Amino acid sequence: MVEKLGPCACQPISEDELYLRLEQIIAEYQAKPGALIPVLQMAQGVFGYLPEPVLKKISLGLNKPYSEVAGVVGFYSFFSTHPRGKHMIRVCLGTACYVRGGKRILEVLKQKLGIDVGETTSDRMFSLEVARCFGACGLAPAISIDDEVYQRVKPTKIQEILDQYRQKDSAEPARKDK
């Protein structure tokens, strides 16, 4: 199994090296049935997102029509064709969170960040997505930022939460995507 490599800010990795890793992943999965989704997952792990040249390489490498690769990428919200921010904010809009104000939380987040769902702030700090249920229904509404889940979020608390991340990161600059 090819080592799963996340995006790393500590040392810059050349683009050539990223593509070399992609080729290794494709080579390993080429002959296996059902390879498309795992290869896409790993490619997103390597590049941070799935740019067009990467998807075309996967299409050719796995001998899958490009329309099918694109269809799978577009179907799963986990996949992104745009560079993502350093922190991924997911707003739960499962039933419980929805009825307890999840939608309002999402509106406030959109307004504070100045982006829509699926977009990334211009400083590459935050990306915003919608999710369905973290299993925190008793403490709805919930959002998650990276692996941290925030429960019983109130619209008035949102600025405070975002500020924490900005302060924490002010020491280290946001990741630069290739």
Next chain:
Amino acid sequence: MLKITINNQETQVHPGTTILQAARQLGIRIPTLCHTEKYAPVGACRVCLVEVEGTKSLVASCAMPVSNGMKVQTHSRRAREARKMVVELLLSAHDGECQTCDRNNDCELQSLAHEMGIREVTYPGEKGPKKIDQSTPALVRDAGKCILCRRCVAVCNQTQGVGGLFPQHRGFKSMIGPAFTNDLSDVVCVQCGQCAAICPVGAISEKDQIQEVWNALDDSTKHVVVQTAPAIRAALGECFGHPPGTLVTGKMVAALKKLGFAAVFDTNFAADLTILEEGTELLVRLKQALLENKPVALPQFTSCSPGWINYVEHFYPDMLPNISTCKSPQQMFGALAKTYYAKKLNKRPEDIFVVSIMPCTAKKYESQRPEMASSSVRDVDVVLTTRELARMITQAGIDFNSLPDEKMNAPLGLSSGAADIFANTGGVMEAALRTVYEIVTGKPLPFENLHVTPIVGLEGVKEASLKITGTVPDWSFLEGLTVNVAVAHGLGNARTLIERIRSNQGNYHFVEVMTCPGGCIGGGGQPRMTDDTVRLARIEAIYREDEGKSLRKSHENPDLKKLYEEFLGRPLSEKSHHLLHTRYTPKGLL
């Protein structure tokens, strides 16, 4: 065998039979929409819901296999109302515009809504994503009308192996289309139009060019001529109520004359010409390979089918040298009409306007290719599909069925039976063999009634071998050679054949490929719906047309001999090369 009771009638079916199939065996009709006989069921549309005793929810009968002892009600109140609601929901998202739709009166959704007694839009509201893609010369896709049945996805991926179309996005935003819902012109699409031929609604159609033809006919400075492809005469009648397999050659000619064309010519004439040029090219290649030991690309591939040319350019660019340099009959005709024929009338190429009637959408693309202007202007001006011609005839107020039979005009209207069979899979090969064998041996092709039976029919890849004996002196180096030929129709089958050739199997000398299943008679521009029964009926009609002629071999066409004497000289002459031959360009996949 499994026991099943449908609507209180008992029957026995083989394991693997679906409820839909079992019901049909009993003469019970369950409505369907996404279902086709040919492809594995996807259960996308839910129009075929039925009630199965003991299950909580209704099941899609097209996808549900029968289990032993199953009890089904197909037309209970619950089943009928559920199916009606499914269609009401489809209508809710469907950007209908029935009155102005290309498929008005020929739409499966419209028929279903009518059949189910839907007289109002029950759920008005938001429509699905609207996007009209007119990026290619051949096809128009209207996403607003798409009902996401996925028939086009099946034909594009499974039959043609092109993979241009696939479901994109999810839920209410779902669209069928090229990657990321790009335009068709931005992706690999061979423009064969099989998607348009199988679409149940008005979501994919040919680009309608009828108005351009009316404009030309109204332009007194233009001499407007028309050519009709071999496959039209065996299918056009279907648009006027005739059963598949009805030959309407004479009425078709009469209708075209009534429409106002100055001359009605036959693409078949150019098909005979193609045989002379392409057959000679094959013999030259064989001579170079066998006698002169020159490196030469073999097998030679036919080049009549523009979707196939597009396919090789994209998928197998390294095989382009194997493609015959001959233009397709349509383009040969265009080049001749604007030179040879124009000269006879003392007209300039730009004074002649050439309209083609083709069973094909890719022909629209082909006529626009930059290579196709060797008469100094565009060789073919407008291409209409069989369906467009039928509409034009209706628009002109012509009562097609009461027309007398008329004949094509000279000098580009006479053709042999060999040209007729260009319309179906195996036909170009048979026509070529009829001529090449006789050139080489001086004797007729040694098959009963000149039909090369191993390459007749709907099998995906067909082969035949023919030993050459008794050669005339010019071709004595071919004495004793066993000529191997292969035929494929449908690009998925073509891929199978190419992979076979690449792994050095078959040792073929000549290979015929037609883009569409069954050949041109099953083209993307033919009357809908084409299944194998329809294909076989049209093929049978074409062979009947061939056998009804005394002239059955291309090289015996007297008008063709005249063309060579007066104008071209001989096959592969310099003039032929300039007007009738071309080269194609590698395009790659992405």
